[in-house]
Amino acid sequence: MLLRRALAAGLVLAALAIWFPRLADAHALVLESSPRADEVLRAAPARIFLRFNSRIEQALSGITVTGPGGRPIPLPVVGAPEGAPNELSAPVPTLPPGRYLVRWKVLSADGHVTQGALRFTVAPGP
Amino acid sequence: MTTLAGFLNVVLRGAALVGLATVLGGVAYALLVLRPFAAPSRLRNAAVGRCLTLIAAGAILLAGAQALILGLQPLALAGETGPAPFRAFFSTTFAQAGLARIALAIALAVTAILLRRKPDSRASWCSAAGLAALLGVNAAWLSHAMGRLESREVLMALEVFHQVAAAVWVGGLIHLVAFSLLRREPGEDALASALAARFSSLALGSVAGLVAAGIALSLFYVDGVEGLLGTGYGIMVLTKVAVLTGALALAALNFLAVRRMARRGGAVPASLWWFVEAEVGMGVTLLLAAAALTSLPVAADVREDRATLAEVTGRFAPKLPSFSTPRIDDLLAAAAPITDTLAVRKQPEYQWSEFNHHVAGLFVFSMGLLALVELRGRSRWARHWPLLFLGLAAFLFFRNDPRAWPLGPAGFWESMLLPDVLQHRLAVALVVALAAFEWAVRTGRLRAPGWAYVFPLLCAAGGALLLTHSHALFNLKAEFLVEVTHAPLGVLAVFIGWARWLELRLPAPNNRVPGRVWAVAFTLVGALLLFYREG
Numbered sequence: 001m002l003l004r005r006a007l008a009a010g011l012v013l014a015a016l017a018i019w020f021p022r023l024a025d026a027h028a029l030v031l032e033s034s035p036r037a038d039e040v041l042r043a044a045p046a047r048i049f050l051r052f053n054s055r056i057e058q059a060l061s062g063i064t065v066t067g068p069g070g071r072p073i074p075l076p077v078v079g080a081p082e083g084a085p086n087e088l089s090a091p092v093p094t095l096p097p098g099r100y101l102v103r104w105k106v107l108s109a110d111g112h113v114t115q116g117a118l119r120f121t122v123a124p125g126p
Numbered sequence: 127m128t129t130l131a132g133f134l135n136v137v138l139r140g141a142a143l144v145g146l147a148t149v150l151g152g153v154a155y156a157l158l159v160l161r162p163f164a165a166p167s168r169l170r171n172a173a174v175g176r177c178l179t180l181i182a183a184g185a186i187l188l189a190g191a192q193a194l195i196l197g198l199q200p201l202a203l204a205g206e207t208g209p210a211p212f213r214a215f216f217s218t219t220f221a222q223a224g225l226a227r228i229a230l231a232i233a234l235a236v237t238a239i240l241l242r243r244k245p246d247s248r249a250s251w252c253s254a255a256g257l258a259a260l261l262g263v264n265a266a267w268l269s270h271a272m273g274r275l276e277s278r279e280v281l282m283a284l285e286v287f288h289q290v291a292a293a294v295w296v297g298g299l300i301h302l303v304a305f306s307l308l309r310r311e312p313g314e315d316a317l318a319s320a321l322a323a324r325f326s327s328l329a330l331g332s333v334a335g336l337v338a339a340g341i342a343l344s345l346f347y348v349d350g351v352e353g354l355l356g357t358g359y360g361i362m363v364l365t366k367v368a369v370l371t372g373a374l375a376l377a378a379l380n381f382l383a384v385r386r387m388a389r390r391g392g393a394v395p396a397s398l399w400w401f402v403e404a405e406v407g408m409g410v411t412l413l414l415a416a417a418a419l420t421s422l423p424v425a426a427d428v429r430e431d432r433a434t435l436a437e438v439t440g441r442f443a444p445k446l447p448s449f450s451t452p453r454i455d456d457l458l459a460a461a462a463p464i465t466d467t468l469a470v471r472k473q474p475e476y477q478w479s480e481f482n483h484h485v486a487g488l489f490v491f492s493m494g495l496l497a498l499v500e501l502r503g504r505s506r507w508a509r510h511w512p513l514l515f516l517g518l519a520a521f522l523f524f525r526n527d528p529r530a531w532p533l534g535p536a537g538f539w540e541s542m543l544l545p546d547v548l549q550h551r552l553a554v555a556l557v558v559a560l561a562a563f564e565w566a567v568r569t570g571r572l573r574a575p576g577w578a579y580v581f582p583l584l585c586a587a588g589g590a591l592l593l594t595h596s597h598a599l600f601n602l603k604a605e606f607l608v609e610v611t612h613a614p615l616g617v618l619a620v621f622i623g624w625a626r627w628l629e630l631r632l633p634a635p636n637n638r639v640p641g642r643v644w645a646v647a648f649t650l651v652g653a654l655l656l657f658y659r660e661g
Contacts, residue, residue, distance in 0.1 A: 028273070029423040053427035054273030059214050060203055086275060105205060110273040111195070111220040112421060113131060113202040
C-alpha cells in the first residue's frame, strides 16, 4: 500500500516538475530604454538607461554589456539623477563599432528578480 | 540560476498562499463555524483538534516557503555582476516584511500547538486571531502593489482584502474536508449540519468580498478589454474567472443543498462533502494561478507588446488542421542551434510545431470520443482508449525537439541539460505512465480504488500549471500569441480532473453528469489542439 501511494505521489510530483518549469519571471518590464532595442547608433552610447514599469531596488540591480568579443562587461549601476524609483542608468566605457547585447537583472520592490536583454549596434564611422 | 529561481519563486509563492489560506481560513473557520466554546462533545473536540493541527501545519508551510523565497532571491541576483548580495537584500522592505511573516507564522504555529493542549483558553484564541489578522495585513508589503508607482496605498489595501477573502474561503473549504474525514458516529449528524450551514454563510460573504476586491484591482491593473484579451496578465485574470465560475457552480449546488437541509431537516447529504473536495481542488488552482499572476507584468503596463483583439481572435478562428510538416533538413537549415536560448523562432519551426499540435489533437480527440463511447456502456472495447496515449508518446518522443537527438545534431546527453528538452522527455515518460495506469484501471488490472485517482489528479495538476505562461526575452507579444490558446486548454484540463474525480466519488446514477462533463472536455481539448495555430 505504501509503495502504491508513493508511486502515485511520485507521478503527481513528476507532473508538477514537468509543467512548472514553463514559468519564468518577467515581472518588471522595460517601458523605455536608451539605446532602444535593435537601434543602430552612429556613435557609442555614453550610458545605458532603463525605465521600468515598477519600483526597482537600485542597489540590487546589475547591467552588463557584451560586445563582439563575447565577454560580458559589468557596468556600474546608478539610480536616475532625478531619483525616480523605477529608473536605472549605467555609464558605458567607449565601445568600438559592432553589435552589442545589454543584459539586465533587477529586483522589483515586490520581491521578483527579473532579467532581460536588448541588442543595439554601433555603426562604423563614415 | 535566475530562470530556475523564477520557477521556484512561483512554486514557493503558491505554497505560501496555500499555507496562508490554511491558517487564516482555519482561524476564521474555528471561531465562526466550529465555535470552540460551544458545548463540548466527542466530535466537536476531535474537530477542534484537527483544525488546530492543520493551522499549525499551514503556518509551518507558510514560514518554510517564505524562508526559502528569501533565501533564493539573493542567489538569483548573483551572477555576472557579483556574488549573492545577502546583506543588501535583507535591508529591503520586501525581505523585512518576509521576515515578519515568518515570525508571525511561527508564533501562530506555537499558539495552535498550545491550544491543542488547552482548547478552551480564550486568551490563546484571542492571540491566534490577532496573529492571523497581522498575517493578513502583512500580506500588503509582499504583494504586487508594493512595486506600483501610483495609488500604492489603495492597491495594498485592496490586495489585503482580496487575499484574506480568498484565504477564508479556500482555507475554510480545506478545513471542512478535514472535518468530513473524521469518523462520525450515529447521532452526531447535528454538528455536521450546523457546520455546513454556518460555513455556507461565511463562504458567501468571503466570495462576495473576493470578487469585489478582484474587480477593483482589475480596474487598476487590467486597462479595459484590450488589456484583458491582449496580454498574458489579462488572459490569466480571465482563466481565474473561468475556474472561479466552475468552483462557484459546485458551491451553488452545496448552498442549495444546505438550504434544503435547513428547510426539511435531516443529515448532510454525502454529495456535499464530495463537491467540497472538488471545490478545494479548484480553490487551490486559483491560489496557484494567483501566484503565477504575480510574476507577470500587469496588463496596464504592457503597451508595445500588447496584441490586438483581431490578432487574438485570429488565433481562435477555426482553420482546418494541416497535416503537412516541413522537412527536417529545411528546419535545421533555418533554425538556430538548440543551445541559443535568445534566438527568435523561424517560420519552419512554427509549421513544425503546428503539425505536432494537430497530430497530438488527433490522438486526444480520438481518445475523447472513445471515452464518450465507453460511457454509453455498450461497447466494452472502447475502455482500451488510454492505449492511444502510447501512440501520442511515441510521436512526441520523435517530434518534440527536432534540433536534438534523435532527429537533430544536439546529442542525447548534451540536450538533456536544456530545461525544455528535459521537460519534454519527462513529459513523454509521464504520458506512457498515464497510458499504463489508466488502461490498467479501466480493464480491472489495477483494482485498488486509489489508482483511479491518478488520472484526474494529473489532469488537474497539469491544467493548473498550464495556466501559466513562459516569456521570451525579446518577443513577448509573439510568445503571448503562441500561448494564448494554452489558457483554455489549462481550464479544460482542470475541469477534466475534477469532473472525473466527482465521477469516481459520486454513486451511480449521480455520477453520470460529471462523467459526461470530463469526457466532453477531453474531446474539446483534442479539438482545440486540432485547430491550433501559431501564425
